[in-house]
Amino acid sequence: MKKKIAMFVAGVAFIATAAVAQIPFNPNFCAQNELAPGHYPHPSSPTNFYVCDDNGMTYLGQCPPGLYFNPRTAVCDWPENVETGI
Secondary structure, X not given: OEEEEEEEEOOEEEEEEEEOOOOOOOOOHHHHOOOOOEEEEOOOOOXXXXXXXXXXXXXXXXXXXXXXXXXXXXXXXXXXXXXXXX
């Protein structure tokens, strides 16, 4: 299945269409958790993250191959720099 995904590297956003594995996506993640705009770790995938916008909309982001989302810095990072808790 092809999906549009957002990739963030060093604060720069890239939108790409790619074949991705089925990652659980909760379209209400931001609103249900009453989250401020920003980037939040995906609860079951260290390579994915949620992006919340100013309107409470939820988007699924994916790090480039070999990188994990680092919630401390809100960017994709080397796995050894990330504590996933997963």
